[in-house]
Amino acid sequence: MQAEVRKEDLIEAHLARLKRAAEAISRADALLIGAGAGMSVDSGLPDYRGTTGFWKAYPPFRGRTYQEIAGPQLIRDDPEQAWGFYGHCLSLYRATVPHAGFQILKCWAEQIVGEYFVFTSNIDGHFEREGFARERIYEVHGSIHFMQCSRGLACGPAIWPADGIDVDVDETEFRAVSPLPNCINCDAIARPNILLFGDDAWVPMRTVEHEDRYEEWLAKFKSKNVVAIEFGAGLAVPTVRVECQKRSKTLIRVNPRDYLASVDSISIPLNALEAIQGIDDFLR
Numbered sequence: 345m346q347a348e349v350r351k352e353d354l355i356e357a358h359l360a361r362l363k364r365a366a367e368a369i370s371r372a373d374a375l376l377i378g379a380g381a382g383m384s385v386d387s388g389l390p391d392y393r394g395t396t397g398f399w400k401a402y403p404p405f406r407g408r409t410y411q412e413i414a415g416p417q418l419i420r421d422d423p424e425q426a427w428g429f430y431g432h433c434l435s436l437y438r439a440t441v442p443h444a445g446f447q448i449l450k451c452w453a454e455q456i457v458g459e460y461f462v463f464t465s466n467i468d469g470h471f472e473r474e475g476f477a478r479e480r481i482y483e484v485h486g487s488i489h490f491m492q493c494s495r496g497l498a499c500g501p502a503i504w505p506a507d508g509i510d511v512d513v514d515e516t517e518f519r520a521v522s523p524l525p526n527c528i529n530c531d532a533i534a535r536p537n538i539l540l541f542g543d544d545a546w547v548p549m550r551t552v553e554h555e556d557r558y559e560e561w562l563a564k565f566k567s568k569n570v571v572a573i574e575f576g577a578g579l580a581v582p583t584v585r586v587e588c589q590k591r592s593k594t595l596i597r598v599n600p601r602d603y604l605a606s607v608d609s610i611s612i613p614l615n616a617l618e619a620i621q622g623i624d625d626f627l628r
């Protein structure tokens with residue numbers, strides 16, 4: 345009996361948090377949507393949380409860290425191995441259908457609140473794919489759907505779409521087995537225009553444009569009621585968490601694990617899709 349009471353209390357607590365979040369969104373002058381890796385997990389993309397999470401998704405890399413694989417040195421030392429990883433990611437992100445929560449969020453942003461910006465550390469491009477306005481998305485770590493030279497600014501500032509790039513990957517070793525993409529300006533290997541760990545060859549121009557538009561948007565709502573709803577942003581790379589906390593009057597933090605926030609925030613210990621659907625029930 346006691347266990348049943350505790351379960352009921354937990355359900356009531358979840359419903360109360362979802363209702364508070366819906367009320368906050370309905371009163372917002374602007375909505376800041378923050379998205380970390382947990383936003384994409386409900387679409388079926390792998391969770392790289394911790395070393396074991398990365399190894400589960402990519403068994404041949406057992407014994408090597410995600411930071412090592414997703415770093416600029418591997419592209420220089422072993423481009424076939426690096427492109428085994430990036431080629432697989434590019435194919436996977438293209439093939440993955442974003443979950444239903446994206447369209448629900450888009451409805452809130454456009455029809456209930458009317459003003460929004462997306463701040464995301466994800467590189468999968470799913471917000472733009474789901475119809476969010478390109479000029480209202482800040483991809484702070486770049487996008488796998490754009491390329492740059494592996495030499496970085498030593499070559500030049502060129503960034504170009506990855507349209508037509510399709511690298512064949514041997515998934516037993518995650519090595520590229522087809523010709524690698526080249527820079528459009530020189531003979532060097534191309535790489536995704538994403539901010540890698542310890543990246544000394546990042547070409548930031550596209551992301552700087554995103555940042556400029558974002559800062560202009562924030563300036564319009566400096567004294568307004570900006571509500572941030574943050575999905576699946578972890579503690580290991582806290583970029584999204586810090587930004588949403590700093591920029592909002594009210595923070596809604598959605599995370600099944602790292603959900604704790606300040607006492608005046610709304611903490612929801614659920615996955616992104618479950619929380620979105622629960623909040624939407626109250627908004628409707």
